[in-house]
Amino acid sequence: MPSSLDLGIPSSQSIATVKAINVGGPSTLLPAAFFLEPVRPGYETMTAPVYAFFIEHSATGKRLMFDLGMRKDQEGFPPAIQQMLTTWRDLGFGIVVDKDVPEKLQEGGVDPATINAVIWSHSHLDHTGDMSKFPSTTELVIGPGMDTRTFPTTPESLLLESDFVGRKVTQLSLDNFVLTIGDYDALDYFSDGSLYILNSPGHQSGHITVLARVTPTTFVLLGGDSCHHMGQIRPTADLHNHFPCPGRILESLEDLSVSSRTTPLLSVPSGQSAYADPKIATETITKLGKLDASPDILVLIAHDCTVPGVIDEFPESVNDWKAKGWKEKLTWAFLEKDNVVSTRVLTAERSRLRIVTTLLISPLMLDKVRKGNQIIGLGIRTLTPVSVTLSFQPFTIGRRDFTFFPSSSRLRWAKGVYNSFLGSFRVLPGSTIVLGRPYTI
Numbered sequence: 001m002p003s004s005l006d007l008g009i010p011s012s013q014s015i016a017t018v019k020a021i022n023v024g025g026p027s028t029l030l031p032a033a034f035f036l037e038p039v040r041p042g043y044e045t046m047t048a049p050v051y052a053f054f055i056e057h058s059a060t061g062k063r064l065m066f067d068l069g070m071r072k073d074q075e076g077f078p079p080a081i082q083q084m085l086t087t088w089r090d091l092g093f094g095i096v097v098d099k100d101v102p103e104k105l106q107e108g109g110v111d112p113a114t115i116n117a118v119i120w121s122h123s124h125l126d127h128t129g130d131m132s133k134f135p136s137t138t139e140l141v142i143g144p145g146m147d148t149r150t151f152p153t154t155p156e157s158l159l160l161e162s163d164f165v166g167r168k169v170t171q172l173s174l175d176n177f178v179l180t181i182g183d184y185d186a187l188d189y190f191s192d193g194s195l196y197i198l199n200s201p202g203h204q205s206g207h208i209t210v211l212a213r214v215t216p217t218t219f220v221l222l223g224g225d226s227c228h229h230m231g232q233i234r235p236t237a238d239l240h241n242h243f244p245c246p247g248r249i250l251e252s253l254e255d256l257s258v259s260s261r262t263t264p265l266l267s268v269p270s271g272q273s274a275y276a277d278p279k280i281a282t283e284t285i286t287k288l289g290k291l292d293a294s295p296d297i298l299v300l301i302a303h304d305c306t307v308p309g310v311i312d313e314f315p316e317s318v319n320d321w322k323a324k325g326w327k328e329k330l331t332w333a334f335l336e337k338d339n340v341v342s343t344r345v346l347t348a349e350r351s352r353l354r355i356v357t358t359l360l361i362s363p364l365m366l367d368k369v370r371k372g373n374q375i376i377g378l379g380i381r382t383l384t385p386v387s388v389t390l391s392f393q394p395f396t397i398g399r400r401d402f403t404f405f406p407s408s409s410r411l412r413w414a415k416g417v418y419n420s421f422l423g424s425f426r427v428l429p430g431s432t433i434v435l436g437r438p439y440t441i
């Protein structure tokens with residue numbers, strides 16, 4: 001049976017303690033098509049927790065955070081994000097942060113001031129948290145090639161100058177990733193084999209992940225946003241060998257031919273998606289899948305909806321995952337009924353309103369719509385089958401009403417059972433459009 005050593009992980013007795021903090025996530029459903037394909041009929045939406053991780057280096061007591069979830073105060077975001085969140089909220093999309101990471105740390109007996117470094121997997125708002133709640137002694141570590149432009153110097157930036165100033169900021173250099181673990185370029189963070197940083201771009205340039213040794217022979221891989229659904233890395237031939245898929249799942253999903261598949265069921269969407277570079281993201285996902293097949297490595301991405309309720313969370317540690325059998329519970333959980341893309345609420349009762357909510361739930365898709373500060377059009381991806389209809393209904397974005405004139409010549413229809421399109425619409429003040437299927441399907 002292949003061991004972790006076969007992946008090129010140097011042997012070591014040095015370990016780190018890893019604790020998972022569930023920071024809270026979107027209070028509404030996310031459109032699966034933005035994160036994966038193909039979307040299985042009936043599973044067009046998904047939920048997503050937001051995990052951040054507290055890490056303590058056993059030899060030195062040094063404390064790290066890998067990601068911070070989202071900050072609590074919306075007014076603390078740079079204007080570009082505030083504007084985006086206002087639009088999201090008005091469209092029915094919300095992220096709930098009852099307690100942020102510093103509060104959760106405090107509650108669990110960890111003074112945020114004792115955190116030596118925060119490592120950002122990447123610069124998205126659900127990972128960067130609120131650096132101002134950490135003292136200037138807390139270093140910020142970011143990946144190679146991450147865009148470090150900040151507001152106000154760059155007005156449209158999604159990062160704040162105050163995230164960086166007054167503290168040591170270390171942008172890792174690819175030159176330092178001198179190890180190879182699996183197929184990843186890796187960096188030995190504490191120089192003792194307890195914690196490796198893996199170069200994992202694709203979702204965003206500079207995206208990095210962490211491989212922590214939690215016992216001398218077992219590891220936790222903190223995968224950030226390398227992928228958003230475990231079907232994007234499973235199954236693989238090696239995974240089948242180590243973790244055979246339970247018969248009841250195979251029977252219930254005969255059409256997917258899971259037992260004979262040696263490549264993941266899902267992939268990165270080919271069109272506009274959550275992945276900045278789909279090709280590189282796919283390469284990173286393949287590397288992740290190779291490590292995921294190891295019986296000695298537990299993969300925990302930031303938004304795996306099958307994880308809550310299975311693992312122990314902060315202030316408990318995840319170090320004993322292997323003894324506790326979590327990998328056996330988690331490996332095929334993404335195929336359990338109701339977990340395929342996690343929820344099927346839209347199947348039977350698709351009212352127009354519901355579809356509209358779904359359509360507009362992800363304003364990430366509403367891009368290329370601004371000219372300066374003015375909204376001039378919308379690009380929208382639908383999650384519904386081909387026969388999407390357009391109709392005019394009162395609708396409000398922000399505090400303004402608009403009319404959206406669909407320009408059918410500009411609609412691009414994708415191929416496949418679950419079609420999507422990106423459309424451009426001229427916007428005139430005073431009236432509006434609703435996109436959706438008028439009746440239940």
Ligand SMILES: [Zn+2]
Nearest residue numbers: 122124203225
């Ligand atoms: Zn992200």
Ligand SMILES: [Zn+2]
Nearest residue numbers: 124126225302
């Ligand atoms: Zn994320």
